[in-house]
Every structure is written in structure tokens, then in C-alpha cells.
Amino acid sequence: xxxxxxxxxxxxxxxxxxxxxxxxxxxxxxxxxxxxxxxxxxxxxxxxxxxxxxxxxxxxxxxxxxxxxxxxxxxxxxxxxxxxxxxxxxxxxxxxxxxxxxxxxxxxxxxxxxxxxxxxxxxxxxxxxxxxxxxxxxxxxxxxxxxxxxxxxxxxxxxxxxxxxxxxxxxxxxxxxxxxxxxxxxxxxxxxxxxxxxxxxxxxxxxxxxxxxxxxxxxxxxxxxxxxxxxxxxxxxxxxxxxxxxxxxxxxxxxxxxxxxx
Numbered sequence: 127x128x129x130x131x132x133x134x135x136x137x138x139x140x141x142x143x144x145x146x147x148x149x150x151x152x153x154x155x156x157x158x159x160x161x162x163x164x165x166x167x168x169x170x171x172x173x174x175x176x177x178x179x180x181x182x183x184x185x186x187x188x189x190x191x192x193x194x195x196x197x198x199x200x201x202x203x204x205x206x207x208x209x210x211x212x213x214x215x216x217x218x219x220x221x222x223x224x225x226x227x228x229x230x231x232x233x234x235x236x237x238x239x240x241x242x243x244x245x246x247x248x249x250x251x252x253x254x255x256x257x258x259x260x261x262x263x264x265x266x267x268x269x270x271x272x273x274x275x276x277x278x279x280x281x282x283x284x285x286x287x288x289x290x291x292x293x294x295x296x297x298x299x300x301x302x303x304x305x306x307x308x309x310x311x312x313x314x315x316x317x318x319x320x321x322x323x324x325x326x327x328x329x330x331x332x333x334x335x336x337x338x339x340x341x342x343x344x345x346x347x348x349x350x351x352x353x354x355x356x357x358x359x360x361x362x363x364x365x366x367x368x369x370x371x372x373x374x375x376x377x378x379x380x381x382x383x384x385x386x387x388x
Contacts, residue, residue, distance in 0.1 A: 156199075157361065162353045164224050167331070169208040169346050174216055182221050184331070188214030193344050198235045198291035200364075207346035212240065215333040215340055225250060225257045225323040226352035232260045232269070233295035233306075233360060237344035238286055241265040244339035247294060248348060250327050252335040257323035260296050261339065262286060267312075269296025269305045273319030280305040280313040289343075293362045299354035309362035 159166050163178040171192045174184030191209040199205065208216070218224060232248050244263050250256035255272035262268070265285030271278055280303040286292055295306040298317070305313040331348060332341040347361060357363055 156347060157349055162351045162355075163349065164226065164352055165218070165221075165348070165350045167348045169206060169348070171206050174208075180223050182218050182224060184216045184218055186214065186216055187337070190214070196291075196344070196346055198237075198293075198346065205346075207235070207237070207344040209344060210332045210341040212340055212342040215337055216331040218329040218331065220326065221329050222323070224329045224350055225321060227320045228300050229298060229352060229354045230258065230271075230321065231295060231297045231349070231351040231353060231355040232258060233293065233350075233355075234260075234348040235291055235293050235346040235361065236286070236341075237291050237346075238262065238288055238341075239343035241286060241288060245341050246330070246333050246339045247341060247345065248329075248331055248350070249334040250323055250329045252324065252327050254324060255322075256327040256335065257321045258296070258298075259334070260294065262294075267294050267305060267307060269303060271296075271298050271303050271317060272322050273317065274322050275317070275319035278303050278315050278317035280315050282307055282312040284312070291344075293360065295355075295360050297354040304354075306357060306360060309357055309360045311357065 156168055157166055159178040164180060165182050166177045167174060167184065168177060169192065174186065176182045176184065189211060192206045193209050194206055196205040196207040234247050236247060238245065241262055241264065244261055246259070246261035248260045249258065251259040255277050257272055259270035266282050267286060268279050268281040280296065282305060293308050297304045300318060301316065303315050303317050304311055327335045332345060333339060
């Protein structure tokens with residue numbers, strides 16, 4: 127009898143709950159957390175919520191504000207994004223969980239309103255190097271990595287556009303540092319070694335540990351992962367709702383996500 131009940135529950139999940147998850151994912155093609163997600167922030171208003179299992183708490187330093195007309199998604203539906211006014215940053219603290227050792231992907235949708243000098247997106251960096259540094263120098267996006275073998279970076283050749291939504295992503299697979307703009311690889315360099323973070327450096331969205339080079343504009347859909355993700359799973363290249371893979375890892379994650387968003 128218990129077996130029959132379990133089978134019935136499983137079928138109910140497949141035919142009723144799973145379509146609900148896919149429908150939710152399709153409304154703007156927001157990422158779903160998976161077993162490789164270290165942190166994921168949708169910036170939908172209210173508290174700075176990390177929807178990954180790690181639940182890394184974000185603290186706003188400055189004015190907390192959301193823009194209510196975010197339209198980067200493929201269905202052109204309005205949404206929310208966080209407003210960085212040039213003085214505001216989001217600190218994730220000394221979050222060791224956000225500093226993987228072998229591989230990493232950092233990505234975000236950005237809407238720059240000022241690209242003079244350095245403008246930073248997501249960093250663990252100070253004057254001396256931390257572990258990583260995703261930012262823009264005079265309009266040119268760059269992804270810096272620091273490992274036991276030293277620092278390296280991948281940079282773009284063309285500048286980002288002002289007042290346009292663009293997706294910026296940096297990856298490292300222990301062999302290469304790569305940079306993607308709008309889902310296309312625009313720069314790479316060979317590099318190796320384990321990531322080398324620095325004790326006492328905060329992980330920051332919109333600046334770095336010294337609170338310099340603050341972002342001015344909007345940022346949305348920030349994700350950091352402990353793998354080097356391929357281009358086809360970056361947001362601009364998703365041409366359908368994300369596929370849900372059944373595994374011992376993803377089922378609890380998706381179930382928890384559904385319960386918190388019902």
C-alpha cells in the first residue's frame with residue numbers, strides 16, 4: 127500500500143508540479159538553482175534573497191531601490207532589477223562558500239548608465255588581488271582571476287552599450303579564463319591553478335572590498351557557480367524554459383524553490 131501511495135505521489139509531481147515549475151521558469155527565463163549554484167539573486171524587490179541552498183545574505187550599503195521596468199527577458203515582460211546609483215553596493219560578507227577552488231562562473235544582466243573608469247559588477251578583490259573581479263574599464267568588460275599561479279584576465283574588444291541591457295559572464299575551468307557578452311565568447315586566456323581568495327575580503331555586488339569603482343545603473347539576475355558553465359546555459363542563449371533533470375540533487379532544490387514561490 128505504501129508503495130502504491132509513493133508511486134501516486136511521484137506521478138502527481140511529474141504531471142502537476144513539474145509543469146508549474148517550467149511555466150514559472152518561462153516567465154522571463156530566470157535561472158533555477160541547481161547543484162552547482164553557489165549564489166543566485168533575482169532582485170525582485172524586498173530583501174536581497176539568495177535562492178540557492180546556501181542562502182548567502184546580502185546587505186545593502188546605501189539606498190535600496192528597485193527599477194520596475196526590467197525588460198531584458200525574451201518575452202519582453204516587465205520585472206524588477208536593483209538600482210545602483212553610484213553610491214550603493216551590496217555586501218555578501220566574507221562568504222567562503224562563494225570562493226570555489228577549481229572552477230567558477232560569474233554572470234549578471236547589467237544596464238550601465240556610466241562607463242567612465244572602472245565600474246565593478248561582482249568581486250572578491252581589494253588593492254591586492256582576491257579571488258575574482260568581474261567589471262568594466264572604460265566600457266570594456268574584463269574578468270580577472272587570481273590563483274596560486276598568479277593573476278590573469280580575459281577582456282572584450284568592444285565596449286558595452288550605455289543604457290542597454292547586456293549579459294556579462296566570466297568562466298574559469300582550471301585551464302582557461304573566458305569572457306562572454308550576450309552569450310558569445312569575446313575573450314580568453316590560458317591560466318591554471320586553484321583560486322586564491324584573500325582572508326578578510328568581502329564579496330561585493332557593484333563594487334569591491336574597498337568600496338571603490340561603484341556600479342552606476344541596473345543589475346539583475348546575478349549567479350555564481352562552482353563550474354565553468356557552457357555558453358548554451360547562459361541566459362541569452364536559453365531559447366526555451368530550462369530543462370529539469372531528475373536527480374538526487376535537483377529534486378529537493380526544485381521542490382524547495384516551488385514551495386517558497388507558491
